[in-house]
Amino acid sequence: MTTPTPEFHLRTVAETVASRSAAEPEFLQAVNEVLETLHPVLAEHPEFMEAGVLDRLVEPERQLIFRVPWTDDSGQVRVNRGYRVQFNSALGPYKGGLRFHPSVNLSVVKFLGFEQIFKNALTSQRIGGGKGGSDFDPSGKSDAEVMRFCQSFMMELVHHIGEDTDIPAGDIGVGAREIGYLFGQYRRITQRYESGVLTGKGVGWGGAEVRTEATGYGAVFFAEEMLARAGEGIAGRRAIVSGSGNVATYAIEKIQQLGGTPITASDSSGYIVDEAGIDVDLLKQVKEVERARISVYADRRPSARFVSGGSVWEVTGELAFPCATQNELDANHARSLVAGGLRAVAEGANMPTTPEAVEIFQQAGVLFAPGKAANAGGVATSALEMRQNAARSRWDRDTSESRLHDIMRDVHNSTYEASERYGRPGDYVLGANSAAFVTVAQAMLAQGVI
Ligand code: NDP
Numbered sequence: 001m002t003t004p005t006p007e008f009h010l011r012t013v014a015e016t017v018a019s020r021s022a023a024e025p026e027f028l029q030a031v032n033e034v035l036e037t038l039h040p041v042l043a044e045h046p047e048f049m050e051a052g053v054l055d056r057l058v059e060p061e062r063q064l065i066f067r068v069p070w071t072d073d074s075g076q077v078r079v080n081r082g083y084r085v086q087f088n089s090a091l092g093p094y095k096g097g098l099r100f101h102p103s104v105n106l107s108v109v110k111f112l113g114f115e116q117i118f119k120n121a122l123t124s125q126r127i128g129g130g131k132g133g134s135d136f137d138p139s140g141k142s143d144a145e146v147m148r149f150c151q152s153f154m155m156e157l158v159h160h161i162g163e164d165t166d167i168p169a170g171d172i173g174v175g176a177r178e179i180g181y182l183f184g185q186y187r188r189i190t191q192r193y194e195s196g197v198l199t200g201k202g203v204g205w206g207g208a209e210v211r212t213e214a215t216g217y218g219a220v221f222f223a224e225e226m227l228a229r230a231g232e233g234i235a236g237r238r239a240i241v242s243g244s245g246n247v248a249t250y251a252i253e254k255i256q257q258l259g260g261t262p263i264t265a266s267d268s269s270g271y272i273v274d275e276a277g278i279d280v281d282l283l284k285q286v287k288e289v290e291r292a293r294i295s296v297y298a299d300r301r302p303s304a305r306f307v308s309g310g311s312v313w314e315v316t317g318e319l320a321f322p323c324a325t326q327n328e329l330d331a332n333h334a335r336s337l338v339a340g341g342l343r344a345v346a347e348g349a350n351m352p353t354t355p356e357a358v359e360i361f362q363q364a365g366v367l368f369a370p371g372k373a374a375n376a377g378g379v380a381t382s383a384l385e386m387r388q389n390a391a392r393s394r395w396d397r398d399t400s401e402s403r404l405h406d407i408m409r410d411v412h413n414s415t416y417e418a419s420e421r422y423g424r425p426g427d428y429v430l431g432a433n434s435a436a437f438v439t440v441a442q443a444m445l446a447q448g449v450i
Helices: 006-020 025-035 039-044 046-050 053-057 106-122 143-157 176-190 211-229 246-257 280-289 295-300 331-339 355-363 377-391 397-421 428-446
Strands: 062-071 077-088 094-100 128-134 166-169 238-241 264-267 270-274 304-308 319-321 344-346 367-369
Touching: 006 025, 006 039, 006 053, 025 106, 025 355, 025 428, 039 046, 039 428, 046 053, 046 428, 053 428, 062 106, 062 143, 077 094, 077 106, 077 143, 077 166, 094 106, 094 176, 094 377, 106 128, 106 377, 106 397, 106 428, 128 143, 128 166, 143 176, 166 377, 211 246, 211 319, 211 344, 211 367, 211 377, 211 397, 238 246, 246 264, 246 280, 246 319, 270 295, 280 295, 295 304, 331 355, 355 367, 367 428, 377 397, 397 428
Parallel strands: 094 128, 094 166, 238 264, 238 319, 319 344, 344 367
Antiparallel strands: 062 077, 077 128, 264 270, 270 304
């Protein structure tokens, strides 16, 4: 057998995925973004091509689609679709969140699961990659409806998860409330208090300190490291943040703690600009406690204005933290941000920046941290939660935050070092993809063709 050239191999893999998954645009986008950076790794490691590592990596080990019937408050039967994609377990049990949002389909779950393999590898926590969710929309539903939906979802999911098999967590639309209902049903069906089967639990019953904050804090820690390498910092800088959920809220909180000024937040109804700096307590009150629309923040804060519809990326600043959803920041936004003096982007969300926008940032010399590195703090802290569950122990808040900080520093350093090793110092996209790929590929190689 002759070894193909990296170009030929990458093109063949891309063509196979494109023909097999033609109707899955988000998944294709995520795969192509990785393939475009792997040439130098394959040139160094022809054995990965000989063992068909990439051919196997782009195909999930297992994908499940199931019916989720539930009854709404008026007694009407509703049916949603549930998903769990168990993508790759070479490094450990599948690990990745559940997303409840009307836009969820197989393409979205597969893109998220594929990204998760790389992200989890970067954390060095020995966890494989998976993702799941449903097209169920929790907004506007009563607590009782959300509970009945979660219970029905778990009736099927229970057959496929376990603390050594697959450990789901939260994502868009799945927070502590949903994880509580899911865990309660798992415990009831199995008659086992298997704490490590889900992460993102309440701190009083097996959850880890700082898990709620971890993704947002971690993205800011990553930005801090990236800026520090360039002799710069966060203090004194205006930051644009999108979203107002779990990731955005705690990114805003940490930016403020480090002396920066976050001036925006958004949801699917529009965005707010608060030149005085976001009042985090008010934001939490509106979004976490009242589950209200973001406009309510501006109603209560004289220094803020609400812009209905539109994109928060119309506003400019020196730092950008996209923390809402995929493909929210496009080429036009990127051009306007660069013209407005943007210095660094750290993705709190998964794939929020389109490929064209990433290119514009990189060509303009803007520091750019891809989500699979910058938002790895959430899953890393989930892995710490699993370790505490296994040891039946609980770390205090300071210990938990300092471990998160250490992990994000390590993720930054290994990503940067890989960007140097493979010839493009400071290209964090190439660095994250290649560092993670080498880790997963070596494990797959060692474990044979499975
Ligand atoms: P939340 O559900 O807590 O918040 C999501 C936020 O994004 C909300 O403000 C929501 O507004 C907004 N949003 C979602 N979809 C859209 C849309 N299509 N258009 C406009 N706004 C939208 O989710 P998280 O904060 O947990 O997740 C945000 C991102 O971070 C996702 O990409 C997720 O995959 C990623 N992530 C999350 C991690 C975690 O630990 N939670 C870990 C790593 C990554 P609205 O309420 O109006 O829908």
